[in-house]
Amino acid sequence: MIASNVSYLCPVCGYPGLEEPPYDEVGCSSFGVCPSCGTQFGYDDATSAHADLRKLWISKGMLWWSKAQASPSGWDPVKQLQAVEKRINI
Numbered sequence: 001m002i003a004s005n006v007s008y009l010c011p012v013c014g015y016p017g018l019e020e021p022p023y024d025e026v027g028c029s030s031f032g033v034c035p036s037c038g039t040q041f042g043y044d045d046a047t048s049a050h051a052d053l054r055k056l057w058i059s060k061g062m063l064w065w066s067k068a069q070a071s072p073s074g075w076d077p078v079k080q081l082q083a084v085e086k087r088i089n090i
C-alpha cells in the first residue's frame, strides 16, 4: 500500500509535516527547509548537530520560521519538541 499523505518529522524541532524526508535511505539530504525551525537539511546541519540547532531554536523562542507557509492551527512547539526528544532519546 502506498501512502500518499506521508509526512516526515524534523529531527531538529520535531515538526511532523515535512513533505520530504530530511534524509533519504542512503543518507542524502533533501536540502529542504523545515518551515517550523528553518533548518535546511544538508546545509545548516552539515556544520551543527541537530541537538545544537534545536537548542538554538529554543533559545530564540521557538518561533515559526516560514513566512510563506503559515503555522498549522493549534501549532504547539513545546508538544512538538517533546515528540522529537522522545524519539531521539536525548
Ligand SMILES: [Zn+2]
Pocket (backbone or CB within 6 Å): 010, 011, 012, 013, 014, 015, 034, 035, 036, 037, 038, 039
Ligand atoms: Zn524543524
